[in-house]
Amino acid sequence: MRIGIPRALLYYNYYPFWKIFFESLGHEVVLSSPTNKKILKDGLESTVDDACLPVKVFHGHVIDLINTVDAVFIPRIISVESGEFICPKFLGLPDMIRNSVAGLPRIIDCELSLYRNKTGFMEHAIRVGRLLGNSTQEALRAYLLASSKYNSYKKFRVKNGRLPIDEGDKSFFEVTAPDYSKYKDGSFKFNVLVLGHPYNIYDRYVSMNLIKKLQDFGAKIITPEIIPERNISAGAKKLNKKLFWTLGKNILGSAYYYMDNCKLDGIVHVASFGCGPDSLVGELLERKVSRDYSLPFLYLNLDEHAGEEGFNTRLEAFVDILERRRCGESNVSSHG
Incomplete structure (x- = not known):
């Protein structure tokens, strides 16, 4: 069949x-x-x-x-x-x-x-x-x-940091790591946590190739799918109440764990217009970042009317902020 x-x-x-x-x-x-x-x-x-x-x-x-x-x-x-x-x-x-x-x-x-x-x-x-x-x-x-x-x-996937980007049947979702050799010592310029439901961030057409665009700017991309489950659970325990939406818990658990325990330069949250769980999770996340951390935060709300030019402009502005923080001598540390 x-x-x-x-x-x-x-x-x-x-x-x-x-x-x-x-x-x-x-x-x-x-x-x-x-x-x-x-x-x-x-x-x-x-x-x-x-x-x-x-x-x-x-x-x-x-x-x-x-x-x-x-x-x-x-x-x-x-x-x-x-x-x-x-x-x-x-x-x-x-x-x-x-x-x-x-x-x-x-x-x-x-x-x-x-x-x-x-x-x-x-x-x-x-x-x-x-x-x-x-x-x-x-x-x-x-x-x-x-x-x-x-x-x-x-x-x-977790051990090697392989994102489940859609490559069809090639080798499940394994993809060749992007070439960062043009950067000094082959290192990444930024560590960016990209949060959202997998079907929003990994669908190249829906997300307007967000991950590839960030990678081209020299960003190392971290998503919940390459974070150990124990770390997500540890981050989720910092919520005042247990969040009973699995995908929302993964988003907030990843964010809370990474903001407290890892070097992070910025966060991108991708959501769908009209999604009830996304609206609540996004609000909790944005309040947490603005209240307790000095981190650039970009919220992208996707729908069928989203235009790529405006999307790219917002993304470039976000990367400009990362660049200025990276080069500025008086920055607040991006590690919490």
């Missing part, structure tokens, strides 16, 4: 796992095209107006797959961490797609929740395998293999 995976939303978190899992069961994995103007246009035309940009983009990716696959994998996700939730849009996504997109192939939409069940991911994978006609034993073997390789991939 040809199983389509939309190149959007939690694709940037779990694609390596699902690729190995489905292929181990004898199925072919087909990715939608990288986000482009047509995909965004199709998504905008098929989605309700008040949906956020990532959901609109997801609709476009599903449409891109319609005539090329036998089924589209759209899990009904409730929770990916014990005692935590993710945005409700993931729970209702299969229903939104069915009601908004015509001519769909079969949708695989098993529920996934780890809120009260630590084995929820395994049970979810087994249910998916059985829906595809595989036995429980076959699905369990595929799950164990995929889990082992996926965990190794995550450890490699």
